[in-house]
Amino acid sequence: MSILSRSIALGLGLSAAALAFSPSAWAVPSFARQTGLACAACHTTYPELTSFGRLFKLNGYTLTGLQQVQASAGGGMPALKINEIPPFSAMFQTSYSNVGKARPQAGGGYVQNNTVQFPRQMSFFFAGEMSPHMGSFIQFTYEPSPDHFTIDNTDIRYANHTTFGGDDLIYGLDLNNNPTVEDVWQSTPAWGFPFIHSSIGYGFGYSPQIFNLGQTVAGLGGYAMWNNTLYADVSVYRSEIPGSPTRLPTVTPALVNGVAPYWRVALQHNFGPNYLEVGTYGIYLNATPTNNGSGTVIASTSATDSYLDTGVDAQYERQFGDNSLVVRGTYVHEKQTLNASYSLGGLVSNRSNSLDTLRLNGTYHFGDSKSLSVGYFNTWGTSDKLLYNSGTAGSGSISGSPDTTGYLLQAAYLPWQNIQVGVQYTGYTKFNGASSNYDGAGRSASDNNTVFLYGWFMW
Numbered sequence: 001m002s003i004l005s006r007s008i009a010l011g012l013g014l015s016a017a018a019l020a021f022s023p024s025a026w027a028v029p030s031f032a033r034q035t036g037l038a039c040a041a042c043h044t045t046y047p048e049l050t051s052f053g054r055l056f057k058l059n060g061y062t063l064t065g066l067q068q069v070q071a072s073a074g075g076g077m078p079a080l081k082i083n084e085i086p087p088f089s090a091m092f093q094t095s096y097s098n099v100g101k102a103r104p105q106a107g108g109g110y111v112q113n114n115t116v117q118f119p120r121q122m123s124f125f126f127a128g129e130m131s132p133h134m135g136s137f138i139q140f141t142y143e144p145s146p147d148h149f150t151i152d153n154t155d156i157r158y159a160n161h162t163t164f165g166g167d168d169l170i171y172g173l174d175l176n177n178n179p180t181v182e183d184v185w186q187s188t189p190a191w192g193f194p195f196i197h198s199s200i201g202y203g204f205g206y207s208p209q210i211f212n213l214g215q216t217v218a219g220l221g222g223y224a225m226w227n228n229t230l231y232a233d234v235s236v237y238r239s240e241i242p243g244s245p246t247r248l249p250t251v252t253p254a255l256v257n258g259v260a261p262y263w264r265v266a267l268q269h270n271f272g273p274n275y276l277e278v279g280t281y282g283i284y285l286n287a288t289p290t291n292n293g294s295g296t297v298i299a300s301t302s303a304t305d306s307y308l309d310t311g312v313d314a315q316y317e318r319q320f321g322d323n324s325l326v327v328r329g330t331y332v333h334e335k336q337t338l339n340a341s342y343s344l345g346g347l348v349s350n351r352s353n354s355l356d357t358l359r360l361n362g363t364y365h366f367g368d369s370k371s372l373s374v375g376y377f378n379t380w381g382t383s384d385k386l387l388y389n390s391g392t393a394g395s396g397s398i399s400g401s402p403d404t405t406g407y408l409l410q411a412a413y414l415p416w417q418n419i420q421v422g423v424q425y426t427g428y429t430k431f432n433g434a435s436s437n438y439d440g441a442g443r444s445a446s447d448n449n450t451v452f453l454y455g456w457f458m459w
Contacts, residue, residue: 047186047195048326048363051275054184058170058225060159061128061135087128087136095120095454097200101447104394115200117144120454123152134158143199151215153181153190167227174221178214179237179262179283182223187313187328188264188281190214193361193375194408194424201426201450204377205404206388208334208355210283210309216240219262233264237283257304260285266313275317282310282332289341303340309333327362334381348387355381355402368417375408388432398440401433406445420456425449 049057056063095117102110119142126138139152159172180188186195189211197203204211221235239256266279286304311332318325334355341347361375385400406429412422431445432438438445 047191049184049186051270055228057184058159058172058223060133060157060172061137062133062159063129087126089125089127090459091121091123091125092457093120093122093196093454094118095198095452097198097453098451099201099447100449101443103200103202103448104392104441104443111200113200117199119144120199130156133160145199151177153178153214155181157182164226169224169226171224172222174223174233174235175219176235177216177218177240179210179217179219179235180264180281181214182221182233182235183264183281184231185266185277185279185313185315185328186326187277187279187315187330188311189330192330192359193328193363193373194410196422196454196456197424197426198450198452201452202428202431202448204357204359204406205379205431206355206381206402207357207379208309208332209285209307210281210311210332210334211357213237213283217256217260221262223264229268231264231266231268231279233262235262236260237262237285257286257288273319275315277315278313280310280312282308284308287340289344289347303343305340306337308335310335322367324365325362326365327360329358329360331358332356346386349384349400350382350387353382353384353387355379361408369414371410371412373408373410373412375410377404377406377408379404383433393439393441394443395432396439397432397434398438399433403430403433404428404445405430418458420454422454422456424452424454426452 097115097117099113102113105111121141121143123139123141125140126136129135135157137153137155139154140149141152142149154175154177156175157172158174159170162169162171174182176182178190181190183190186192216239217237218240219235219237221233223231223233225231236259237256238259260283262281262283264279264281266277268275268277284307286306288304309332311330313330314328316325316327336353336355338348338351338353342351357377357379359375359377361373363371363373365371380403381401383400383402385397388397388400388402406427408424408426410422410424412420414420427449428445429435430438431448434445436444
């Protein structure tokens, strides 16, 4: 049996195991059309991946049950092999958000509260097999603000199989625009919980750079999964922001110098009805400060700012008959060496800072149709009155502290596997360094508490 045949057989065998275990890559119906498998083969409450969903992604999104258009180039080599049905699908989200106290906006006044977004987001996907061993997940998204379509999470990969030490080795190349988007677990930033949230609310406050790089960089790397146990990925990223200057989205936006290396190592193991993954990941980048996000360099300087983000993560899954429990967590420490910003003056108070974040969450799935989730988040770091005090009511920190603590509760219902409705509540016990008057304008952390109702439709 050829390596390709063995890999397909392995994938089909694991699909049966995944359906028996089932804990959910992004749920895209074009994948279901391509494979002939229901959404629940790869997902529970999308976009959580099952064991089969992880394998499908690692194999380059190429498993297919569709009729193929084929042509030969001579010598038995295929010149063309593509699905007869184009791998297109669509997504529509609508939502309602209520913030405890209306959010102030720059220049005075408040952002509208009790906000209905229709759409909150609308996306089109090109997702599936492009050729043998090569597939894609490409997302184009429209958002009400800034009122246009833009490229969203994109993951194009080549994958193949060989053996190493007598065991199967999946290996591949990956081109993407968001560090960790190539990952197959929901414990890293790109696909981390919550999978949908209010764009009117306050989120998690400040966060390390690795959480903020989506759609601002382009990266190329290689990955491998050995014996379905050990996973490794090494990539390099470069600034790439469509329609705007190449800059890093941080409190003081900056141009990325050279390339930013990213690394990822993880171990996974199944034991009985249990599954466990533990891993580490991180990125290192150098940057030059720019003027408040305009992309214009403030002044000529030979110095640079550097950021080293180092993270650890874990994901545990347990089956209870038709139900399942998934628990995830990640911790990231960021070391900031801000030589350029400090030497220019007026940008930061300290030459060196640290920023840490801890995010823990768990979801209990009632079959394939209902789920309850709870999450906890805690961010802390060095106080820096220039870096973290924006001077804007509601978003600045009068103490210069980034410390933010809170929790999240969510209930979701899927009347069909491609339709999800839910309610989410985010509560804050501390925001930007304090429980009350954190911005110097009298706003309390609890004023940011947010109720979020959503509808999420995939077809």
